[in-house]
Structure formats: C-alpha cells, structure tokens
Amino acid sequence: MSKEIFDKLRGMIRRVSIKSVDDSGEMQTATVGVEEGIERKNVEVWQPYGLVGVPDTDGAISLAIAIGGDEGDMWVLPPSNPSQRMGGLRKGDVGVANKAGTRSSSALTARSR
DSSP states (O other), rough: HHHHHHHHHTTTTEHHHHHEOOOSSSEEEEEEEETTEEEEEEEEEOTTTTTTOOSSSTTEEEEEGGGOOOHEEEEEOOOOGGOOOOOOOOOTEEEEEEETTOOEEEHHHHOOO
C-alpha cells in the first residue's frame, strides 16, 4: 500500500477534542479540534435515537469520520468526557450521569432493593 493511500485512510477516522456543542438546530453540531491549531466548525453529531446530551466540553473527546476522506465533510460520534465517566458498573448494568453528579443506574436501583 502506498504512503498516500495509507495517509488518506488514516485521515478518515481520527480522535478529536470537543471545543463547543450547539444543540439549537435540527441536528446537534460541534466545533472540534482536529489537531493543534486546526478546528472544524458545524460538524454534525450523530446520536442514537432516544438518547441525547451535551457533554461538559472541558476534556470531551470523540471520534470523527471524514466522509470519503474529505475533512470538509465530517461528522462525529456522540462525545464522551472520560473525566466525568460513571464507573463501578457490573456486567449488564446501564447508567446515566450528568455534570451535576446526579447518577442513576440499573446497578444502583438493584442494589437498593
């Protein structure tokens, strides 16, 4: 495989930092840091049906997909913020948490019964 093809494929999926999120339109969008000094604005955030959220952007990351290798046509997977991740779940548990520290999970519900 040539270096040019390898670089093109490598650039199709990349880890990005979330700079800001706009949830006011039909599609949630984000400004993402692609690499040092390079940002992309109005990147669509693809979210699963029925589950939405706006992460605290301080430390938020995501995976960006450049459609056809074109970084001008990019979308991101739902962002996460590892510093605010809810941990301690057991196999099969599901949890929901927010920045305010409110946490709910099937594990907490089952353990409190």
